[in-house]
Amino acid sequence: MRAEDWDRRYAAVELVWSAGPNRLVADQTADLPPGRALDLACGEGRNALWLAGRGWRVVAADFSAVALGKGRRLAGAAPRGDAVTWVEADVTTWDPPGPFDLVVIAYLQLDADELAAALGPVLPAVAPGGTVLVVGHDRRNIAEGVGGPQDPTVLLDPATVTALLPGLVIERAETVERPVDGADRPALDTLVRAHRPVTPAS
Numbered sequence: 706m707r708a709e710d711w712d713r714r715y716a717a718v719e720l721v722w723s724a725g726p727n728r729l730v731a732d733q734t735a736d737l738p739p740g741r742a743l744d745l746a747c748g749e750g751r752n753a754l755w756l757a758g759r760g761w762r763v764v765a766a767d768f769s770a771v772a773l774g775k776g777r778r779l780a781g782a783a784p785r786g787d788a789v790t791w792v793e794a795d796v797t798t799w800d801p802p803g804p805f806d807l808v809v810i811a812y813l814q815l816d817a818d819e820l821a822a823a824l825g826p827v828l829p830a831v832a833p834g835g836t837v838l839v840v841g842h843d844r845r846n847i848a849e850g851v852g853g854p855q856d857p858t859v860l861l862d863p864a865t866v867t868a869l870l871p872g873l874v875i876e877r878a879e880t881v882e883r884p885v886d887g888a889d890r891p892a893l894d895t896l897v898r899a900h901r902p903v904t905p906a907s
Contacts, residue, residue: 726755727811729840729883733898735759737836740806745827746796746813750776750789757788761807766792766799797822803830810839814859824869833903837873839866843880843893850893851885861895873899 725731730752739760744753749772753765757780767773773791780786792799797819808827815823831837842853844860854860863878877898882891 726752727840729881729894729896730809730811730838731755733838733840733877733896734807734809734836737807740832740835741804742807742809743801743803743805743827743830745801745808745810745823747776748772750779750791752809752811753789754779754783754786756807756809757786758784760785761788763789764792764801764805765789766794766796766801768793768795800826801830804832804835805830806832806835808835808837810837810841812841814841814854814861816858817865820861820865821869828870828872831873831901833901836898836900837870839870839895839897841866841895843895845880846893849890851888851890852892863895863897866895866897867899870897870899872901874902875899 734756742756742761742763744750744756744763744765747753747765747767750765753763753776756763765776770793773793777791780789796813797815808831813820813823841861843850844857844862846853846860847855847857863880867875867878875897877896879896881894881896883894885892
């Protein structure tokens with residue numbers, strides 16, 4: 706979808722996503738000491754604002770000006786909302802200003818070439834010891850889960866994501882269940898957590 710399409714989607718309702726953080730993002734980052742974070746394709750900023758409330762300084766980037774406007778308004782009432790810097794950018798062409806101690810990429814559903822374009826500039830921006838967390842709708846979700854895109858070309862799987870993270874140490878790469886309120890079965894998400902190793906001093 707184009708930025709204009711997402712602008713219309715974000716403008717149509719008060720919040721497209723929940724006000725709180727994605728539960729997988731919260732679970733996988735809760736043990737990390739605060740530092741400088743990047744929320745890539747941040748949408749309305751729910752994960753960025755949650756991280757800021759936990760002491761992180763966050764760069765939140767998205768190509769939807771409407772979503773970023775909502776994020777800025779939410780930041781006004783959020784704990785440490787002023788710790789988030791909002792950036793309007795197409796993440797498939799943007800060169801993020803690292804270094805970052807954490808990069809969160811949550812539900813950025815792109816085809817393989819676009820996803821590679823988005824992740825390519827991010828990797829050099831990950832600080833030694835820094836964490837990369839990728840969460841997204843899994844390819845198995847169409848047949849076995851609920852919700853999410855029904856186009857398999859934009860769905861993820863652990864092997865595809867890990868192949869796009871050269872030089873990082875993979876800590877976790879699997880398909881996980883995410884409960885969905887009111888649904889008779891969970892959604893299936895790809896979850897990959899990795900870190901850049903710290904090079905020993907010579």
